[in-house]
Amino acid sequence: MTHVGTELATQPECWRRAATLAEGLRGELPEPGERTAVVGCGTSLFMARAYASLREGAGLGETDAFAASEFPARRRYDRVVALTRSGTTTEVLRLLADVRGGTRTTAITADPATPVRSAADDLVVLDFADERSVVQTRFATTALTLLRAHLGLHTDAAVTDAEKALADPLPEGVTECTQFTFLGRGWTVGLAEEGALKMREASLSWTEAYPAMEYRHGPISITTEGTATWALGPAPEGLSEQVRATGGLWVAGRLDPLAELVRIQRLALALADKRGLDPDRPRHLTRSVILPSA
Numbered sequence: 001m002t003h004v005g006t007e008l009a010t011q012p013e014c015w016r017r018a019a020t021l022a023e024g025l026r027g028e029l030p031e032p033g034e035r036t037a038v039v040g041c042g043t044s045l046f047m048a049r050a051y052a053s054l055r056e057g058a059g060l061g062e063t064d065a066f067a068a069s070e071f072p073a074r075r076r077y078d079r080v081v082a083l084t085r086s087g088t089t090t091e092v093l094r095l096l097a098d099v100r101g102g103t104r105t106t107a108i109t110a111d112p113a114t115p116v117r118s119a120a121d122d123l124v125v126l127d128f129a130d131e132r133s134v135v136q137t138r139f140a141t142t143a144l145t146l147l148r149a150h151l152g153l154h155t156d157a158a159v160t161d162a163e164k165a166l167a168d169p170l171p172e173g174v175t176e177c178t179q180f181t182f183l184g185r186g187w188t189v190g191l192a193e194e195g196a197l198k199m200r201e202a203s204l205s206w207t208e209a210y211p212a213m214e215y216r217h218g219p220i221s222i223t224t225e226g227t228a229t230w231a232l233g234p235a236p237e238g239l240s241e242q243v244r245a246t247g248g249l250w251v252a253g254r255l256d257p258l259a260e261l262v263r264i265q266r267l268a269l270a271l272a273d274k275r276g277l278d279p280d281r282p283r284h285l286t287r288s289v290i291l292p293s294a
Contacts, residue, residue, distance in 0.1 A: 002280045004202065008137035008265045012162045014129045015145040015154075021126075022149035028106055028122040029150050032060045034078040039068040041091055041289065043136040043197060044083035044143075049190035051081075051147045057186060058151055065190075068092045082107045085131065085139045086288035087114030096120055108146070110139050133280055134287045135201045137265050140194065141258055148258075161259035170263065171251045175270055177228040180205055181219060182264070183212040183239075188232040188257040195232065195264040202279040203271035212236050223248040230264065232257045 110130035184192035
């Protein structure tokens, strides 16, 4: 089995541990009312977007998400939360250095023995969810589970659904499709974007992601026989019928949206295997992007 295949299968237990860890965190994570920015790169950016939507939607404070390289320097926040599995990503470290002394910073990482340890004011370590693989699975979902639990939005049902996502067969016909669109609403837009990224990284699939209500504003024009449209969470009324009318495959999200992402991770690996690809060695990618000093 590949590293990524082994790692994604451990997600239910990692989520349980993260939920327990969240109970003991006080000042390390944003407190109610704090104006917060959440930053990351790649997969971590999409988890940041999901968390920002959840936190603000829960009425706990204005929360924005940015790619670390695109952080608006003139905006003022009470706290910046950085998601970085490796603790070595150049853009994240540069941002933490830029805001140090003016804004409280928290880093969530899998490896504390890295430069992020001294770059952030507070450190939350998820070393039990670290990964050997380049393609992120369990660290990303475990970090988001920690943040959901801190917001009071995690339930045991999410873990049960993750177990189902690992055990149940993939949707019938989905591995025969050649193009994939993932749709979300609210916090699950970030999950849809992450699902599309996993498919590109691991299986070189042609994928897209959109807010579900935007799908009818153009993207549905590419939907036809041999394409799949997958909803993470409830879909807008009538959309499934419209997709089926094109001849495309409709996949309804039937599990907790984060567990639904686990199903997409499995699909990415299934397609990689079908195409003779090694998901542990994704094309042109490294585990962390470390840029030369300016």
